[in-house]
Amino acid sequence: MAPLQKTRPSALVFDAYGTLFDVHSVVELCDQFWPGKGAQVSHLWRAKQLEYSWLRSLMRRYQDFAQVTQAALDYACAALGLALDEKARSRLLLAYRELATYPEVAGTLAALKALRIRLAILSNGSPSMLRPLVAHAGLSRLVGTVLSVDPRKTYKPSPAVYRLAVERLRVPKSAIGFVSSNCWDTCGAKAFGFRTFWINRAGAPVDLLGVVPDQIIRRLDELPELIRVPVS
C-alpha cells in the first residue's frame, strides 16, 4: 500500500446522489401523483437513470444528466403504465433539484471541515442540477468545490471522471478519499486510485467488480473518526 494512504486524506470527494442527497426523497411526491406507486416509480426512475448514463457513455452519445434524468422518468412511467403529464414531469424534475440530504450530512461535513480536510462533490449531475441542489441544502459554505462530469462528456465509473477531481483539486490521487453510497462508484474510484469509503446504508453485498472499497461504513457520520485513524 502506498505510504500516502496511511495518512489522513487531504481532500474528501463525495458522490452526490444517494450519498449526500436521498434520491428517494421524491417518493412522497410520486405518491401524490400515483397513489401507492411512489416507491416503485422512484426506484425504476433511479435504476433507469443509472442505466442510461452507462449506456450513453458506452455508445459515446453523452447527453447531460438533466436530460438523462427526464428520459428515465418518462421511461419509468411508461413501463409502469402511469400517465405523466407536463405538470407532474416539471414538478418531479424540480424536486430532483431540491432533494433532501440524509440527516447526518450537514453535521458530518462540518466535523470534517473542522479537521481541515478539503471537501468536494464529484457528481454525474449537470451544473444546472447541482447548483440549486447544493444551495437548497445549505451546503455551499461547507463544500468548497462542486464538480460535474459534464466537461468530460461521459459518466462514472469512467476514469476520465475521477481524473477531473485530481486536476481541479490539484491534489495527488493517493491523497484523495472518495466517498459514495453507490458501491460500483467506489469500485470505479478505487480502480482509478483513490482511497475509497463505501457508505453501505442498506447492508448490501459488495459488488463483484475486481476491486473492493477500502472501507465500508453504514453511515456518513462514522467518517470523521475513521479519517483520524490511519489505515493499517
Add this chain to the structure above:
Amino acid sequence: MAPLQKTRPSALVFDAYGTLFDVHSVVELCDQFWPGKGAQVSHLWRAKQLEYSWLRSLMRRYQDFAQVTQAALDYACAALGLALDEKARSRLLLAYRELATYPEVAGTLAALKALRIRLAILSNGSPSMLRPLVAHAGLSRLVGTVLSVDPRKTYKPSPAVYRLAVERLRVPKSAIGFVSSNCWDTCGAKAFGFRTFWINRAGAPVDLLGVVPDQIIRRLDELPELIRVPVS
C-alpha cells in the same frame, strides 16, 4: 435514408442471450436449488450480469463474460440471502451453456438462410460459452459466423463491438441488419449504423437513448416477411 437500407440486408447479425436463447430458461433449475425463488434469482442474475458488463467496460477492467456471469450469480445469491455451494454454482453455470432457444428460432433461421441471407451471432458471451451454446441448440449449420466481443475487451453497446461484425463479415454496415431483444442493444447498433430490429417480446416501452430501433416486432418469426419488404 441511405439507398442500401432500402434493399434487403445481405447479412443478419443476431444477439444471443435473450434474443435466440432464453436466459430465463434457468428458472426451473434455480427453483430446484431455492424453491419458489427461481424467477427472482434468474432476474437479478441477468440484471447484474448486464450491469457488470457495462461497469467493467467503463472502468476499463474487462473480464470475460464467463467470469462476469459467475460474479453476477454470486452477487444475486448474496443479495437474496441464498446459500450458493460449489455444486449449485457449477450446475447453473453449466446450464448457461445449454440455454434453451425460443421455440421459433430454428425455423426462422432456416427460413432466412433459404433467402440467401448470411447469418451471424454477435454476443457478449466468451468463446468458451458460445461454442457449446450454439452446438447444444443445433444451430451450428445455420449460423455461419459466431462472434464474441472478447477480442475487443469491452462489451455492448460500445461501437468497437459492432465494428467487429463489419470487419469479420466484410460487409458494409449499411447492408447489415442487427436483431436483438435487448432494446438498448438495438439502440447501440443503430447509433453505430446498422439497420436494427428490436424483438419486443414483452411489449416494453422503447428505451430513450436518443436513437430508436428501425423496426419493432414481437416475435422472431416475423422477420423473414419483413426482410423481404423494403423499408419505405
